[in-house]
Amino acid sequence: MASPARLPFEEDIHELESLLLALELKSAKELSASEEILRIRKELARIKRLKYANLSAWETVLVSRHGDRPQTMDYIRMVFEDFTEIHGDRAFGDDRALRCGFARLGEHKLMVIGHQKGHTLQERQECMYGCAHPEGYRKAMRAMTLAAKFRLPVLCMIDTPGAFPGIGSEERGIAQLIADSLLQMATLPTPIFCVVIGEGGSGGALGIGIGDRVAMLEHAYYSVISPEGCAGILWKAATELTRPLAAEALRLTSRHCLRNGVIDEVLPEPLGGAHRDPREMANTLKNWALRSIRETGRPDTTDLIDKRFAKFRTMGVFREAGNGSTQASGLSAG
Amino acid sequence: MTQPQRQPIEPDSGRAVSGRPKRGVPEGLWLKCPGCKATVFRKDSEDSFNICPECQYHFYLPAEARIRQMLDEESFEEWDSHLMPCDPLEFKDRIPYKDRLESEQARTRMPDAAVTGRGYIRGRQVVVGITDFAFMAGSMGSVVGEKLCRAVEAATRLRLPLIIISGSGGGARMQEGILSLMQMAKVSAALGRFGKAGGLYISVLTNPTMGGVAASFALQGDITLAEPGALIGFAGKRTIWNTVRLELPEGFQTSEFLLQHGFVDRIVHRRDLRTEVARLIDYCAR
Ligand SMILES: [Zn+2]
Numbered sequence: 001m002a003s004p005a006r007l008p009f010e011e012d013i014h015e016l017e018s019l020l021l022a023l024e025l026k027s028a029k030e031l032s033a034s035e036e037i038l039r040i041r042k043e044l045a046r047i048k049r050l051k052y053a054n055l056s057a058w059e060t061v062l063v064s065r066h067g068d069r070p071q072t073m074d075y076i077r078m079v080f081e082d083f084t085e086i087h088g089d090r091a092f093g094d095d096r097a098l099r100c101g102f103a104r105l106g107e108h109k110l111m112v113i114g115h116q117k118g119h120t121l122q123e124r125q126e127c128m129y130g131c132a133h134p135e136g137y138r139k140a141m142r143a144m145t146l147a148a149k150f151r152l153p154v155l156c157m158i159d160t161p162g163a164f165p166g167i168g169s170e171e172r173g174i175a176q177l178i179a180d181s182l183l184q185m186a187t188l189p190t191p192i193f194c195v196v197i198g199e200g201g202s203g204g205a206l207g208i209g210i211g212d213r214v215a216m217l218e219h220a221y222y223s224v225i226s227p228e229g230c231a232g233i234l235w236k237a238a239t240e241l242t243r244p245l246a247a248e249a250l251r252l253t254s255r256h257c258l259r260n261g262v263i264d265e266v267l268p269e270p271l272g273g274a275h276r277d278p279r280e281m282a283n284t285l286k287n288w289a290l291r292s293i294r295e296t297g298r299p300d301t302t303d304l305i306d307k308r309f310a311k312f313r314t315m316g317v318f319r320e321a322g323n324g325s326t327q328a329s330g331l332s333a334g
Numbered sequence: 335m336t337q338p339q340r341q342p343i344e345p346d347s348g349r350a351v352s353g354r355p356k357r358g359v360p361e362g363l364w365l366k367c368p369g370c371k372a373t374v375f376r377k378d379s380e381d382s383f384n385i386c387p388e389c390q391y392h393f394y395l396p397a398e399a400r401i402r403q404m405l406d407e408e409s410f411e412e413w414d415s416h417l418m419p420c421d422p423l424e425f426k427d428r429i430p431y432k433d434r435l436e437s438e439q440a441r442t443r444m445p446d447a448a449v450t451g452r453g454y455i456r457g458r459q460v461v462v463g464i465t466d467f468a469f470m471a472g473s474m475g476s477v478v479g480e481k482l483c484r485a486v487e488a489a490t491r492l493r494l495p496l497i498i499i500s501g502s503g504g505g506a507r508m509q510e511g512i513l514s515l516m517q518m519a520k521v522s523a524a525l526g527r528f529g530k531a532g533g534l535y536i537s538v539l540t541n542p543t544m545g546g547v548a549a550s551f552a553l554q555g556d557i558t559l560a561e562p563g564a565l566i567g568f569a570g571k572r573t574i575w576n577t578v579r580l581e582l583p584e585g586f587q588t589s590e591f592l593l594q595h596g597f598v599d600r601i602v603h604r605r606d607l608r609t610e611v612a613r614l615i616d617y618c619a620r
Contacts, residue, residue, distance in 0.1 A: 163549075165569030166578045170587060173597050175548035175568035182522035183554050187530060202506075202515060203549045203568070210519050224506050224515040224546070229573065234427035234508065250511045251423045260422065262512050309523045313483070315516040316476030317422035321445075326420060327480075329513070 005067040009051065009059050013272070016044045048272040055219065058244035060253050061227055063219040064198045065161075068275040070282065072099055072114030072157045075197065078282035079289070080105055080112065086143060088135075092172060095136030097128045097160070098208075100143035102152070105286070108293050111147035113140050113208055114157030117198070130199070131164035137177035137207050141184050144192075153191040153293055156208040161226060163204030178207040185210035186309065189301035193292045195267070195285065196220040196254075197274075212308050213292045214262070216254040217281070218269040222262065223252035261315060261329030367391050369563070383604050392541060392561045392604055397449040397466040400499060404608055405453035405462065412451040414484055419446050419477045423511050431509040434470070442469045446477035447502070450485040452494070456612040461489035463498040465547065467540075473504030474547055479517025482551060486524040490531050495615050499538040500552040503565075505545020518550035525554050534618040536611055539566050539589065539598070553597070557614055559607070560589035560598045 006014060020040045027034055055063065063069070076083045080103035087094040096116065103112045117130030147154045163174050185192060185208075194211035200222030216222060225233075230250060231242035238246075251257075254266040267284050270277035296304075317328040364373050369391025379386055383403045384393035395403065401410050425431040439445060447469035452461055463485045465472040474482075482498065489496040506514035525535060537555030539548075541564035549568055560566060567587035574582065585591050592598040602610045 163568065164577075165573045167574070167580060167582065167586070170567050170569065170574070171595055173595065175545075175566075176553045176597050178549040178568070179522070179551075179553040182519060182550055183526050183529070186519070186523035186526035203518070203546055206515055206518060207549075210523070222512055222515075224511050225508050230427075230508055232572075246427075249423070249425050249427060250508070252512065257512055260511075260513055262516055309527060312516065312519045312523050315520055316479050316513050317420045317510070318476045318480055319418040319420050321416040321418050328420075328422065329516075 007059070007062050007066065009055075009062075013044065013047055013051070016040055016047070020044065045271060052219070052269075052272055055253075056244065057221075057247035057250070057253055058227065060219050061199075061221050061247050063273050063275075064221050066273065066275045067119065069198055070274055070278040071119070071159060071198065072112075072116045074278060075157060075282055075285055076101075076103060076112060076114070078279065079286045080110070083112070086146075087139075089138035089142060091138055092135040095128075095133050095139060096126045097130055097132040097164070098136030098140055100139055105289055105293070108290075109152050110289075110293075111143050111152045111154045112157070113143055113154060114197075115160040115204075115208075117159060128164055130160040131162060132160065132204060132207075133164050133166075133169050134172040134174050134177040137163075137174075137181045140208055141177075141181055144184060144188055144190075148188050148190045151190060151298075153193065153296070154188070154211075155289060156192065156194040156211065158194060158196040158200050158205045158209055158222075159198035159220075160201050160204045161199050162201035163207065175203075178203050181207045182210060186312075187305055189305065191293070191296045191299065191304060192308075193289065193296075195288070196222050196263075197285075200252075201226055210308070210312065212296060212304065212311070213264055215265040215267055215288055216257055216263050217267050217274060217285075218254055219273055220254060221247075221252040222254075222257050223250050225250070227252070260317075365393075367393075385604055390562070390603070392563060394467055394501070394541070395604070396468060397444070397464045400464055400466075401449070401453070401462070403604065404497070404499070404611070405455060406457065410451055410453040410462075412449065413488070414450060414481050415445065417445065417477050417481055419475055419510075421509075422476070422513060423509070425509040425511070427509075434509070438469050442466070444469050446475070446481075447472050448474075448478040448481045450481045452488070452492075455497075455608055455615070458612055458615050459494055460611075460615070461485050461492070461494050461496045463496070465498075465500050465502050467501040467503060467542070470507060470509075471504035472500070472502035472547070473507035473514070474502065474517050474521075475507035475510040475514050476517060478507075479514075479520050482521045483524045486521065486528050489533055489535075490524075490528045493531075493533070493620075495534040495536065495618070496528065497536050497538065497611060498551060498555070499540060500543045500547055501540040502547040502552075503542040503544055505547050505549070515546065518546050521551045522554060525551060529556070532620060534615065536614055538602075538607065538611075540564050542566065544568070544570060556618070557600075558598050559600050559602045559610065560592065561604055561607075562589055562601050564589045566592050566598075 085101035118124035118127040192211035227247035230246035235242035274281040370389035
């Protein structure tokens with residue numbers, strides 16, 4: 001993994017952590033945990049709990065992008081067995097920003113699809129920082145077709161700043177492929193579970209985001225546009241000042257997405273974020289996946305597709321002039 | 335809006351040589367054509383549905399004129415015009431979304447960016463949806479999503495062909511945040527069912543069709559038509575520049591570029607749209 005990035009709002013946490021480390025090293029020689037160590041541990045937990053319960057929208061974005069935050073391939077290693085990756089879209093190439101493959105979860109067989117951003121510089125460059133091209137979505141569609149054919153549920157892990165904005169991406173029809181994928185997912189005759197594990201950046205995220213269950217990790221974000229992009233347009237420039245304003249305005253945190261009826265569930269993160277305890281996070285994700293599979297069962301596919309439609313059909317907030325009623329998804333009815 | 339977009343573009347006909355632009359339609363007697371740089375007598379272009387008489391450049395056409403152009407006279411029955419936008423996020427950038435909505439509504443005399451309903455094209459009954467660039471760059475928020483969704487459902491129920499004419503520089507509307515992104519999912523899901531029920535959907539792309547609108551219903555047609563010279567794509571010029579620092583090739587993201595790359599079935603002159611759509615409906619009639 002990359003060297004741990006330091007989040008700007010964690011100065012005091014880092015200070016205490018290095019103090020604790022020094023004390024622990026010292027006490028390891030002395031074979032005694034001093035009062036001081038216990039006190040610092042407690043204080044650290046208290047600060048983390050307080051900070052992470054009150055992250056601003058922009059701080060959430062920073063946590064979701066943390067270099068050590070577990071990514072799709074990390075969860076695949078920690079949660080699933082016998083992962084068998086499938087490669088290529090049979091038209092252009094193999095997009096490393098979107099990974100697909102068969103995997104086992106206990107007694108269940110699944111198709112797993114997820115964005116991969118990469119941890120090391122080399123991996124990041126290979127994965128285009130998690131920004132998929134048209135061939136990535138075409139491969140994902142292939143994987144979903146396979147899953148439907150062989151009656152495997154699909155699990156999608158969303159973690160992208162957005163689909164790749166570039167010349168090749170446009171020439172090969174990134175808008176077309178996202179549009180195709182949305183259409184396919186809306187009527188795919190097998191259960192789909194989606195979870196935003198880090199960045200849920202706009203169309204590139206939604207491109208693998210239509211499911212029967214949609215969850216978010218606590219400190220992930222899900223947004224129509226990146227805070228930078230939004231600040232650049234509505235505040236005329238993305239600066240240190242405007243990025244947090246845009247992040248706040250977009251209501252992109254898991255709490256807001258739950259309230260707006262866009263997701264079903266928030267998966268709590270370990271104290272101080274998923275990057276501090278990837279195992280615990282993986283365990284939570286595993287339990288969510290198992291529960292989702294169990295609760296969905298082996299449904300009649302017509303019923304499944306109808307319910308999936310009904311779930312997305314109610315999303316949005318508008319007013320019906322005349323009868324004065326407001327229709328709102330989620331709890332935000334006003 | 336999916337990716338960060340280029341700046342909301344002024345409707346391309348909006349620059350009158352004199353007078354203030356109103357609803358993207360120049361008020362002055364003359365307007366300057368971005369295609370051939372000629373100064374065009376406004377009346378001449380309006381008589382041919384906002385096409386430059388010199389070079390055939392397709393200017394912006396408001397939804398209401400679009401209806402007059404596409405549908406048989408007096409045949410349009412508007413649906414769901416009572417749906418009004420809200421401000422679910424209490425969104426505020428330099429201007430509160432609420433105020434923005436009010437001024438857009440006053441300026442365009444439309445409640446939001448979409449018009450939907452039923453009408454006839456050369457005697458063939460169709461369901462029509464139009465997104466109008468004049469209202470917040472034709473971006474899709476909850477009202478646009480809901481109206482299109484209801485139109486698709488009606489077309490499914492009535493077993494009628496569906497025509498959606500897209501004009502959106504904004505894609506999904508930022509001011510309604512994630513709810514706008516979900517309209518892409520919602521309309522796609524409705525179109526998925528329409529398609530499975532055997533419905534015919536003809537999508538007409540006009541200048542511009544970008545971002546989340548392009549990445550959903552605009553490119554989900556059985557047939558994709560485009561007006562000449564329209565800007566069509568996912569990421570805007572500025573976003574691409576910010577990411578890859580490359581100058582875009584000449585004609586990048588135009589209708590002609592998309593045709594060449596295999597994403598558009600036909601480029602159709604505005605004058606011929608009615609005829610072409612009617613013919614396609616006949617070919618696909620059940
Ligand atoms: Zn001209």
